[in-house]
Amino acid sequence: MKNLTKKSIAGLFAISLVTSLNFMIPTTSSATGTPVKGGDLVVVRGDIETSLVPSIPPDNASIWVLEEIFDTLLFPAQDGKSLLPGLATKWSQSKDGLSWTFNLRPGVKFSSGKAMTSKDVKFSIEENTKGSNWGFLNANISKIATPDANTVVISTKAPYSPLPSAIATFANAVVPYNYGGVTKEQFGKHPVGTGPFKLSKWTLGQEIKLVKNPYYWEAGKPYLNSVTFKLVSDSNTRANQLAGNQAQINEFPPFSSIKTLKGQSKITVSAFASSATNFLVLNNSKAPFNDPHARKALAYLVDKKAINSAVLFGAGTPAGAFMWPAGWAHNASIKGRSYDEAKAKAELAQSSTPNGFSANIMIPSGNVDQNSMAQILQAAAAKIGITLTIQQLDPSAWNDARANKSFDICYTLVTTDMMDPDEIINVDAVYNGGAFSLFTYYDNADVAAWAAKAVTFQDQAKRKALYDKIQVQVEEDAPLVPLYYAPVVYSYSKKVQNFHTYVTGNYNLRNVWLSK
């Protein structure tokens, strides 16, 4: 899943009003010296890209590459708190809240040299709506009109505040009308977008090379001549390739290696804020966790500090509310349950199994981090008569068990794909929100109603009040236990300037340059 996120709605409304900021584009402020043009950047990563058609890929590896080829109408700001102009320079919501008008940036061309028009935008959004992977982002859209070549009007079934965030998401990136006359499959192999780079060569499961798009609309950008994403599965090999200057950016070095990497003089290690939140997921649909007291008993046995030390080597933050802290919808007053054996015992005593129970913790085989967390919990639970058994399943079987409710406890990491909180509120806490309340099968009608109501408000403060209420309710019902908020870690050559990721996890290489 890709992520765009953060405290966006305050920003969102401010932006829809303050259209004088039109020509702002996301840039970073941390450049050292004057940007140098040229250079070839190599990024090594552990995941394989699957598709470069915006509406298709479910994996971050593909999404982050296709975002360099395709632009969206709006971009997330670096801090993830607001939206900035992209292929659209102005956008505003109608008074009745039922439609949004986007004014397109004049003079934008695809990498083929053809001009981009509202016809392309309409086609792109409709293609995504039809798709089974990301169509849910557009579920509220009822109609898209194109009054002229530079204007797009999107109508929604009901007032829907998260729309600009949905439109800023990669799956709604702009492709040429009718894929430029080729099939979707052919287009996936020869994509054409308006982004800073275009595809040069793609060797499946090996590497993707992008080169500068000569028609890119932002003058002087990108700085780099090319970017190559290489698949290197083994994290040690990735670190070695960076040390040997065969690569300049290493995606996700393990937390355990941060200390060693920081000792290398030619390498920078950065932990960027992200929306990544890790959860202990309890299956609320069957015993023992259909009993809130049993769930709370277990929640009090989770030692979040120990987990942060054992798994993230202190790089994360023990979690409170289930919404990520950098987002505007985060309820900071919720501190979460801390490890407390006495309270755990008290909750257990009130449950239907006062003398304890047995349950399985399901983890994907070979996942060292989850194994550590499970062992810490297992030891704590044993003290009050709860017997936890760690069950290792291969990742696909693990996915199956989670979707078929045939598990008791598992761990799940969540990141958001859009800046607006609506996606994660639905994924984590609403039964029919797409992931059965993050596979807890927790079903609270009030929570679902509040979530549905929140998106109709134009006033962010009103939305925030409802989201706060949802988080309090979820904390009280404890269908899951938020464990920690994690940063994303990158190690890269000191020659790489201006590199950062957004809170939503994606990066924007149009601003990156290599010093001599």
Place this chain on the structure above:
Amino acid sequence: MIRFLVKRIALLIPVVFGIITATFLLMHATPGDPALTYLGNHPTPAAIAALHHQWGLDKPIINQYFDFIGGLFTGDLGSSLFYNETILKLIALKLPPTLMLMLMGSLFGVIFALPLAIWTAIRKDKFIDHLVSLMNAVILGMPIFFIGAMGILFFALKIPIFPVGGYGESNLQHLWSLVLPSITIGLGLVPLLVRSLRTSVIESLDSEYVAFARSKGLKNRAVWLKYALRNGSISGISILGIQVGYLAGGSLVIENVFAIPGMGSFLMSGILNRDFPVVQGATLTFAMLVVLVYLMTDVAYALLDPRARFK
């Protein structure tokens, strides 16, 4: 000889067929739905159904099996569920690095093992014989990825002769980037090859036909090449043939350590994602490879030892 070959090949067909049938059944019997893996945290029933239909997984299993077998006869192995590309194209992309790695690995194994075997055979029970035995024990005890990692540390990072990993762009770069991984694989073969070659060379040297050859006044070189080594190498070839399984498994690990985009990572990602056509295609390729090497071993054996042809 032709009859021998026909007989061997006829015996191998059911083996390959058995392997692919077992793989098909095992993959489908194991829990794990590729659609759930694909959709991550957004597995709506409609999206799952759409993917099942698109991938043909909504058909009865028996139909899927016959589609697969039918495809084999027309050279169609299907398409990857995740990569939207035909299996044949993917294999054509992934097989060459793995084949080269296995070939070069075997070659380095023989290059290292042969002189050591001869030397230790000549110097039986002397210091060098014991030293090589000790070295063999050390290599056998070390995991192959550790040898690979040490190779990278010393010969790519400390002394940058070889690339740290990857496969390069040109053919020459491909070859160069395979040298260090091949040496690693070759080293793993050395202990068994040295032991078997040494023993059989010693046996040959002690045999009556070598004594007879010497008594005829043949030169030492001729005695070695025509008698001692030819007979001694039979066991070496058998060992090398049997080790093709090790080579396939070893190349899988080594591909990971050296970031070589070969069949190993392809098969692993296929298994983890339940990309059925990928697993079936990759297993078929490995099965054919192993079977082919066994066949070649039998043929080499028959060529070196005529008695084998008449058994």
